[in-house]
Amino acid sequence: MRLSAFFLPTLKETPTEAQIVSHRLMLRAGMIRQTSAGIYAWLPLGLRVLKKIEQIVREEQNRAGAQELLMPTIQSADLWRESGRYDDYGKEMLRITDRHDREMLFGPTNEEMITDIFRAFVRSYRQLPLNLYHIQWKFRDEIRPRFGVMRGREFLMKDAYSFDIDPAGARRSYQAMFLAYLRTFARMGLKAIPMRADTGPIGGDLSHEFIILAETGESGVFCQKEWLDLDVLADAPDYNEDLQPFFDKATGIYAATDEKHDAATCPIPADELVSARGIEVGHIFYFGTKYSKPMNAVVAGPNGDPVLVEMGSYGIGVSRLMGAIIEASHDDNGIIWPDSVAPFNVGLINLKPGDADSDRVSAELYDTLQAAGVDVLYDDRDERPGVKFADMDLIGVPWQLVVGPRGIKNGVVELKRRATGERVELPADAAIAKLTA
RNA sequence: CGGGGCGUAGCGCAGUCUGGUAGCGCGCCAGUUUUGGGUACUGGAGGCCCCCGGUUCGAAUCCGGGCGCCCCGACCA
Numbered sequence: 001m002r003l004s005a006f007f008l009p010t011l012k013e014t015p016t017e018a019q020i021v022s023h024r025l026m027l028r029a030g031m032i033r034q035t036s037a038g039i040y041a042w043l044p045l046g047l048r049v050l051k052k053i054e055q056i057v058r059e060e061q062n063r064a065g066a067q068e069l070l071m072p073t074i075q076s077a078d079l080w081r082e083s084g085r086y087d088d089y090g091k092e093m094l095r096i097t098d099r100h101d102r103e104m105l106f107g108p109t110n111e112e113m114i115t116d117i118f119r120a121f122v123r124s125y126r127q128l129p130l131n132l133y134h135i136q137w138k139f140r141d142e143i144r145p146r147f148g149v150m151r152g153r154e155f156l157m158k159d160a161y162s163f164d165i166d167p168a169g170a171r172r173s174y175q176a177m178f179l180a181y182l183r184t185f186a187r188m189g190l191k192a193i194p195m196r197a198d199t200g201p202i203g204g205d206l207s208h209e210f211i212i213l214a215e216t217g218e219s220g221v222f223c224q225k226e227w228l229d230l231d232v233l234a235d236a237p238d239y240n241e242d243l244q245p246f247f248d249k250a251t252g253i254y255a256a257t258d259e260k261h262d263a264a265t266c267p268i269p270a271d272e273l274v275s276a277r278g279i280e281v282g283h284i285f286y287f288g289t290k291y292s293k294p295m296n297a298v299v300a301g302p303n304g305d306p307v308l309v310e311m312g313s314y315g316i317g318v319s320r321l322m323g324a325i326i327e328a329s330h331d332d333n334g335i336i337w338p339d340s341v342a343p344f345n346v347g348l349i350n351l352k353p354g355d356a357d358s359d360r361v362s363a364e365l366y367d368t369l370q371a372a373g374v375d376v377l378y379d380d381r382d383e384r385p386g387v388k389f390a391d392m393d394l395i396g397v398p399w400q401l402v403v404g405p406r407g408i409k410n411g412v413v414e415l416k417r418r419a420t421g422e423r424v425e426l427p428a429d430a431a432i433a434k435l436t437a
Numbered sequence: 438c439g440g441g442g443c444g445u446a447g448c449g450c451a452g453u454c455u456g457g458u459a460g461c462g463c464g465c466c467a468g469u470u471u472u473g474g475g476u477a478c479u480g481g482a483g484g485c486c487c488c489c490g491g492u493u494c495g496a497a498u499c500c501g502g503g504c505g506c507c508c509c510g511a512c513c514a
Contacts, residue, residue: 143512
């Protein structure tokens with residue numbers, strides 16, 4: 001992509017409404033535009049990152065055996081009356097009436113709808129286990145939306161729903177998602193700590209929140225110091241192995257949100273405990289027959305008798321993750337994207353457009369890298385070098401490749417790593433080799 | 438939902454108290470200059486001063502009502 005043609009409305013000044021760094025940087029980097037309280041339009045740069053995050057989530061869900069489908073954003077109130085949640089959910093649910101005065105709602109979650117789909121088609125325990133997920137926009141009419149996409153009213157969520165014939169199977173499904181979540185967040189360069197959590201309105205008896213430690217986090221959390229530099233995935237099992245030992249080990253290291261934590265009964269001595277703030281990026285639940293029972297989701301068991309299915313649900317805040325990643329990875333100059341979610345792999349800076357050599361070398365690098373499958377943002381604008389460096393730092397592209405007359409004269413270009421600031425001068429061929437390795 | 442605050446050019450703001458030509462910085466456009474970390478100069482474009490009503494010769498400014506947004510607290514991916 002040539003920057004001269006890319007819609008990238010960066011801001012020099014920070015809009016006053018943005019209080020936390022991820023919100024400020026997303027606005028300044030031209031990634032989002034607020035359209036109402038807690039509702040955002042995703043501009044091209046922001047959408048690129050959102051898609052990258054979404055794709056990692058998708059790959060790890062698929063790897064864990066879940067299958068993607070897509071349910072609508074608008075649901076019928078009748079389904080929610082079946083589960084009893086239409087009245088329970090309260091004002092957070094956006095209720096809508098259509099032209100025939102039918103009661104509809106913009107879905108805040110999809111347990112009812114997926115259960116309805118399940119019961120319509122699944123008849124036998126032999127079709128289980130089953131895990132279905134989608135990545136879809138949700139709406140929760142938050143009392144006070146804030147922090148940009150971290151607490152929006154409309155947000156993109158991956159929600160998965162597992163169906164099993166018995167509690168043992170359901171626990172295995174839960175453990176598979178538990179592992180998938182750890183893998184997912186690790187791929188984004190995040191350390192997410194699973195913490196015992198309240199089940200809230202979703203209900204159930206087993207639940208973990210996955211929390212990124214960050215000063216601006218909304219949740220108070222406590223965890224054993226061991227978590228801080230632990231690579232929990234170091235000996236992670238395959239999905240076809242018994243997941244119980246891994247699960248036991250990971251959940252054996254103490255971590256709890258302040259709702260669950262009680263200093264009086266905490267088994268960990270105070271000097272081994274870390275008190276911190278965190279951002280919740282995922283939440284998983286095992287809730288048994290909470291929905292299958294009122295909605296009569298049954299299958300034939302091995303002996304032919306109907307059995308209520310055991311269910312769990314598993315959510316990842318996809319749009320929130322973008323804010324969380326920025327909170328975890330930025331500096332005074334802007335965002336530092338992990339390679340896995342970066343909107344572009346390489347920012348190519350032509351220091352002197354109009355200079356024949358600079359234009360030629362830049363164009364060659366651009367074409368070669370693109371042909372090798374590297375996503376390049378080519379800054380060919382007629383701007384001062386300082387503007388280009390500042391913009392490229394701001395939007396956080398992992399590698400900057402700098403081409404200018406001075407370097408060309410010496411047969412070199414400059415390669416800069418955004419994360420470390422480390423710069424090396426090297427021949428163009430060597431730069432290409434390094435970036436396509 | 439309680440408390441606080443804001444709405445004036447794309448962004449950041451001044452002007453409102455004390456009514457009288459709508460301003461500043463950045464950005465944008467044109468030109469000149471400059472060229473290795475947000476350059477300088479000259480010229481220019483851009484405004485339902487949130488909306489409706491009232492007071493007044495005259496309202497961004499005063500009064501009434503509404504809408505929107507932000508911040509702080511109790512709830513949530």
